Amino acid sequence: MSLPRYKVTMLALTVGLATAFVGCSSNPKKDVVDTGPKSNEQTYFNNAMKSLDKGQYGDAAKALEAMDTYFPTGQYAQQAQLELLYTKFKQKDYEGTIALADRFIRLNPQHPNLDYAYYVRGVANMEQNYDSLLRYTSLKQAHRDLGYLKVAYQNFVDLIRRYPSSQYSVDAAQRMKFIGQELAESEMNAARFNIQRKAYLAAVERSQWVVEHYPQTPQVPEALATMAYGYNKLGDKATAQQYIEVLKLNYPNLVKSNGEVNLRAARKEASWWNRATLGILGRGDKADVSKDANMSNEENAETSANTEQKSSLLNKMTFGLLDRPNREVSAEPARADESLYDSQRNK
Structure with a gap:
């Protein structure tokens, strides 16, 4: 009995594919042989x-x-490494950048441009935290894992301490200021969650960490208010009143008329409409923290004023993907003190 035509066709295709795979496996690629340098240094x-x-x-890079x-x-070995x-x-290979910086720091402890390696390492770790689709949205970065930001913060601490x-x-200090705000917001986000689930002690501890x-x-201000609220719920009226007194002196608008x-x-x-739409609609005007660490104070103030404007409807409906204001983290370190190399580059 003959096979149906479609079965014959499938059998032929199967045999053909198997033959092709066998042919490929029997003809492996030749090993690439390094022929050495093609020119001088x-x-x-x-x-x-x-x-x-x-x-x-x-x-x-090649x-x-x-x-x-x-x-x-x-x-030119050390110059080439920098x-x-x-x-x-610039190629956005941040892991490679960090590895190269670590190696340069380890092998060249007395190099005059060692501070540059410390600096770029911190910026690269900072960029790793934002190197994803979320950096192009208006979603809060502080509500994600901030592991890379914590490492970057310590990198900048090492830079300023040593140099x-x-x-x-100066730029590292500005970046530390921004990272501190992100870390504080992360702590307060956890404190808000703990308040919602009535874990008042945990909320107080998170808030206290921010203050300290x-x-x-x-x-x-929110941390102090959360501590006052949390201690009151825990039944420690005396401590709660102490924080309320601090709020009256510094942030009187955060204390109601009844104390x-x-x-x-x-x-x-935000309004209930904002919460119901996951933050897309009904959001009040809130200025984002300026993320350009290279700006002067005057430029930061101007940028903050500009970002206070409401996002367009297109921006909100696309979760900030379209028609978004320019508020990305500035992370463009210049090349290491080029003046040191100009005379040698022009040879």
């Missing part, structure tokens, strides 16, 4: 600098990596 370095000046980071492989103790730091960052007069220390470790952040803490005002809670 000076040529590699000049080509890398030309590529960097043109923004051709892929070509620059030349610099070749220098790192073939001339590890050459005249340039590769910058190149990897307080570094040209990068992030005293200059905008979350402090109770106005936790809703402290949170600046």
